[in-house]
Amino acid sequence: MPKELLGKSEWERRWRVLLVLLLGSGSVIGFHQWYFSSPGEVAEIYTGELRGPALVIAPHNDDEVLGAGGAIQRHIRQGDRVTVVLLTNGDGQYRGPLQSRSQAIQFGYRRQEETFQALEHLGVPRENIYYLGYPDRGLAQLWDGSWNCQRPYTSPQTGADYSPYTNSFTPNTPYCGLSVVRDLEAILEREKPKILYLPHPNDTHPDHWSANAFTLYALEQLKLEQEGSYSQIRLFTYLVHYGRWPMPRGIFLGADIKLPQSLASLDTHWLGISLTPEDASRKYQAILHYRSQVQYMLLYLMSFARRNELFGEVPTLSLPEDQTLSYPDPKQYTLVGSLRGYNDIKAVHLTMTADERLVIEVEFFDVLHSSNDVLVHLRTIGVDASLPAEWRFLRADGKLYLNGELLVDSQFTQTARQNAFWLSLPVETLGNPQAFLIGAKLMRKDVTFSKAAYRLVEITPSLSLTTR
Known part of the structure; x- marks a missing residue:
């Protein structure tokens, strides 16, 4: 079939399949040996x-x-x-x-x-x-x-x-x-x-x-x-x-x-x-x-x-008000991932806005496909025992779910555009935690094919939080 009759993503997928077949398994192993080698002295x-x-x-x-x-x-x-x-x-x-x-x-x-x-x-x-x-x-x-x-x-x-x-x-x-x-x-x-x-x-x-x-x-x-x-x-x-x-x-x-x-x-x-x-x-x-x-x-x-x-x-991440911190996630090269053209998480960005909203951005290497689901998992530390310590935000089919329930609360907003997913929520809703662990997954039909590492984030108290 001519290239112009194929979508871009389908053409790229077929090209990757052909490349892997031409290179053969020996070259794939050689690539892994190069990819996981040391960049220099430690x-x-x-x-x-x-x-x-x-x-x-x-x-x-x-x-x-x-x-x-x-x-x-x-x-x-x-x-x-x-x-x-x-x-x-x-x-x-x-x-x-x-x-x-x-x-x-x-x-x-x-x-x-x-x-x-x-x-x-x-x-x-x-x-x-x-x-x-x-x-x-x-x-x-x-x-x-x-x-x-x-x-x-x-x-x-x-x-x-x-x-x-x-x-x-x-x-x-x-x-x-x-x-x-x-x-x-x-x-x-x-x-x-x-x-x-x-x-x-x-x-x-x-x-x-x-x-x-x-x-x-x-x-x-x-x-x-x-x-x-x-x-x-x-x-x-x-x-x-x-x-x-x-x-x-x-x-x-x-x-x-x-x-x-x-x-x-x-x-x-x-x-x-x-x-x-x-x-x-x-x-x-x-x-x-x-x-x-x-x-x-x-x-x-x-x-x-x-x-x-x-x-x-591994440094503990400190999140001050009105600033953004990021932690990268390495690209995973796998034979199956190359053949199927799987997307991959590139980085997670966190921002604490002046009005005390936590904005989470999950960035991807490629454009986010409509069939892909994004999970953001937060486990809070230092909140009142009566409040939940686990927050599982799942974006699936364009909708946002919290701990398995469809989320209709306007305090929580989500946007997916090009190669990123954004989630915004008031920190007060989380119970104003002193710290949390955060991780992210990219999934399709409950099958995870990319994961960002869980990292510890400590929240730098703002004046409004400390005097409340």
Whole structure:
């Protein structure tokens, strides 16, 4: 069919399909190797910057070693107390069609034992490990779904809507977001770390980015309840899941882990920590203790045993009156996305107007298609307990919905034009929060194909708010 008879978007889609077919799978892999390579050197964190009691947040058994195994060793050598929090027991790994629910739980206990052995190899005693027992592959559902404990989430692997593990930090803890927050707050209060290691918000695994969101929420709650007590904690985020990263895959103890190129443009301050040959070797041996994982993904796991580790300091965003702040979102290059011509979120912009309205703009790389839905999710902090803490704004078919109900209140306005979506609402309606976490999704028929990372935003009080 001649080009002039095709719409622009259809012509571009067909051109992309043809290009991928011509390049072949080998070129696609080569493109990924280039795209996720390092743009340059990464600064080193010196020993003095890593002193003090440390707490490591890990979504699954092995993440603590993959992301921070070298840092853990440095803390141990200095005599610092190191504690590790395992949010799940990794029981969601598919083990075959005949796996029973009781076998999934037994597999979770097996992964706990592997964690004991791996961390003991790095010098962390068993009593310094907390198992929370939340559902593997279900943390995002607790953050963005089963928040209240009246309707807990049910794990498809174990069939339980509470922790079935006898050694969970809170026995029989229900599978809901509030339970995760309470556990994290209790551990933070007990351990009082000076350094906190946690997943990066742009990690693509749902359990990882939601672990970041839960931790930030719990920490911010404590900051507000106990002013000044937790403001000096230094947060280092680590990356485990991000496309084909780290490249190359395999055992290269003397090589560097390089930053994914697309993440270099974020507002994250990336830092590096050097590992001695002995540290890298010990980290390698610790990874081998995760036998249940090594047998399936040896080369991937060993890619983290290098002569350095990467950490990112992600700034808390401060929103002053009558100014705009933005945080970018990296473009995701996937084979399916290229073939189907999926749009992608480019950035989120926030403005606090002089009349105390919060204006949220979600910017896209391409023109927003009429069939696409946009979700903006806010979880507020520091509001009265009688007010809702969750606000889910969904634009679908040109209409605006709030928490599943059609929104007809004129206080809330929405506009979609070209490559952006705008939402405006009075801050007072949210309960004048002191902070909130915000994330955005681009969807079609409830299927998410682009997501902006959840970020913590603190509202700078205006004169009118402080004197009200």
